[in-house]
Amino acid sequence: MPKPSKREDLLASALETFHTRGFHGTGIKEIADAAGAPKGSFYNHFSSKEECAIEALRLFGDERRLDMLAAPGSPPLERIRRHFEFLRDEVVVRDFTRGCMFGNFATDVVDHSEEIRAVVAQSLGTWSSALTAALTEARRDGAVRADLDPDATARFLLNAWEGTLIEARATKSSVAFDTFFLMAFEAVLR
């Protein structure tokens, strides 16, 4: 198996470090150190910390498992539930830390970087489109009420999810997740 390139090492380290410490809490030296690379080599692969953060955001997006929302063979509401359970478990296993990099960057960086803002907006849009598609299917199947607006509902639920991560991290408790599932499936998705 070919050895992963130094760029891949740096990118994996960047994702881990940005996710754990945030954009402003992360230095290029830390990314390089964690990848076992000299700090100077960072600039052989990325033009700036910002460019590296954008690549890390894209990598984070690839790991969101949006495919779970479209997987055939189970009803759309069940797929939606499993998708959020997957995302919940990621946070619980980390003792309620780290949260969602989209939300972290939206509160930490988007006011200060137009490029990162655009990527966060695009990432949230890709995610809500996948959820919108599943909700459209659920509506067609009669699993939710006929007048449910799939796009507004998808964006509202993703926002509720991002806030749920905020509550879960602040309280270090699963109660926020339990409330999300209760309210999403019993009050919003009917």
Added chain:
Amino acid sequence: MPKPSKREDLLASALETFHTRGFHGTGIKEIADAAGAPKGSFYNHFSSKEECAIEALRLFGDERRLDMLAAPGSPPLERIRRHFEFLRDEVVVRDFTRGCMFGNFATDVVDHSEEIRAVVAQSLGTWSSALTAALTEARRDGAVRADLDPDATARFLLNAWEGTLIEARATKSSVAFDTFFLMAFEAVLR
């Protein structure tokens, strides 16, 4: 009128700077500079950046206008709507920047400071209690369904609000707010 104390100047400057730049993006020198004080004087009033941030968070909490949720003379759902409209307007007037300091600190700092985590959790709890009280009143008045759970609904709506700020900041658009009001009042609060 007595001149505000240097501590008050520093605290006002800290609130502004932490809110604009985040915890990790803010240095003590910036807080002192914005207050027109020498950096060294900061430590006459605060033992650490963290202690100062906690005071700033409390000041931010005092400005959330939770009193709007309890104001007599108008129906509870109308008070809730006005409260969130007030919070929305704060963000719109700042061109969709800054957001909510509770959410910002929850994504930026709570993993790294137990003291700040506790204050963010407490602040969110105070806020959701005020919203729970208004929802309990709405349920008693028959303005929402009889089986609505005021506490779960309050926390879910605050989380949806925090996520709405994330979407609004990332997209620099009021659409997220419009969706929040539509979904909160048409789908959740029935």
